[in-house]
Amino acid sequence: MESDLKQGLLAAYRRLMRPLVRILIRNGVAYGEFAEIAKEVYIDVAASDFKVPHRKMSQARIAILTGLTRKEVARLFGEKNTKEESPSEVHRVTRVLTGWHTDSLFTGPYGLPLELRFEGNPGLDFMSLVQKFSGDMAPRAMLDELLRIGAVQETERGWYKALTRTYLSKVDAPEGFELLGTGVANFVSTIDNNILEQDLEKRNFERHVFADNGILEKDLPRLRTFIKARAQLLLEEVDNWFSQLDKPDPNEKKIVHTGLGIYHYLDEEKSTLKD
Numbered sequence: 001m002e003s004d005l006k007q008g009l010l011a012a013y014r015r016l017m018r019p020l021v022r023i024l025i026r027n028g029v030a031y032g033e034f035a036e037i038a039k040e041v042y043i044d045v046a047a048s049d050f051k052v053p054h055r056k057m058s059q060a061r062i063a064i065l066t067g068l069t070r071k072e073v074a075r076l077f078g079e080k081n082t083k084e085e086s087p088s089e090v091h092r093v094t095r096v097l098t099g100w101h102t103d104s105l106f107t108g109p110y111g112l113p114l115e116l117r118f119e120g121n122p123g124l125d126f127m128s129l130v131q132k133f134s135g136d137m138a139p140r141a142m143l144d145e146l147l148r149i150g151a152v153q154e155t156e157r158g159w160y161k162a163l164t165r166t167y168l169s170k171v172d173a174p175e176g177f178e179l180l181g182t183g184v185a186n187f188v189s190t191i192d193n194n195i196l197e198q199d200l201e202k203r204n205f206e207r208h209v210f211a212d213n214g215i216l217e218k219d220l221p222r223l224r225t226f227i228k229a230r231a232q233l234l235l236e237e238v239d240n241w242f243s244q245l246d247k248p249d250p251n252e253k254k255i256v257h258t259g260l261g262i263y264h265y266l267d268e269e270k271s272t273l274k275d
Contacts, residue, residue, distance in 0.1 A: 016188075023180070036076075042066040043076055092134045093145060094167050099133035101165045101236075102243040113162040115155055118143065126160055165236065186261060205260075214271070224264065231262045 024034055046065040051057050059077060063070045100106050100113045106129055108114050116126045118139070130139040143160065146152035155161045194203040215223065238260050248255045 020184075023177075039066075039068060039072060040076055042068065043073060092137050092142070093149075093151075095133040096130055096142060096146070097151060097162065097165050097167060098239055098243065100129055100162045102240060103129075103132070115159050115161045118158050118160065120158075165239075166232070183261060183263070186259070187263075227264045231264075235260065235262060 043062055046062045047057050050065055059073045063073045106114055118126045127139040130142045134142055151164050153161050153163055190204045190206050197203050
């Protein structure tokens with residue numbers, strides 16, 4: 001039974017890895033580079049999620065759990081201590097766009113985002129918006145990024161208008177890869193939680209719907225339009241709900257980082273699209 005479980009799990013991971021490996025090969029990432037990352041993740045997860053109560057996690061035990069040699073564990077531990085993670089620019093951009101669309105100071109009638117001067121109107125200009133929702137990021141750098149991705153437009157000299165509430169990355173851009181990592185990780189964590197959680201009420205919402213026999217290719221554009229419109233409304237409604245909550249004190253011990261993700265998929269392996 002245990003062997004069947006492992007084989008089923010590996011088969012699931014084989015399918016999961018196909019689109020991820022496709023992206024790696026397309027961007028010139030060789031297997032050896034990916035293998036090093038996989039080793040690091042094995043070590044991180046073993047060290048953080050499989051501790052024995054009241055005992056320090058040793059490198060020897062990590063080697064046993066992961067199947068790596070003690071020499072590899074020691075090397076990767078040493079390299080990990082020299083790496084620094086940079087703050088997420090994607091999350092900062094998203095917070096600014098959300099604040100521009102939800103904060104009463106920066107919205108007008110019907111909740112529409114106001115056009116903002118870059119500076120000169122303390123508390124109600126773009127600089128104030130960035131300071132409120134993006135911490136220490138320079139307002140000019142934030143504006144340049146919003147202009148680059150087409151989320152903001154200059155209407156007249158020094159005045160700016162928000163064009164979208166949604167952050168969309170460019171093709172194969174670094175911020176797109178960050179969204180890939182976050183989105184896939186969050187979805188897989190939801191599946192894992194629901195597999196382990198026996199109490200149905202405590203399982204996170206996860207549903208999907210699909211056409212049993214597929215749809216005609218000519219109907220795909222209409223489906224895309226329908227999904228984008230309806231899903232965007234739901235996401236904005238949830239986002240508005242979040243914005244009405246009291247912001248937790250950073251020193252609060254019990255803070256839950258949570259959200260909702262929606263995606264539309266196409267199964268290319270089962271599809272029969274012809275040139």
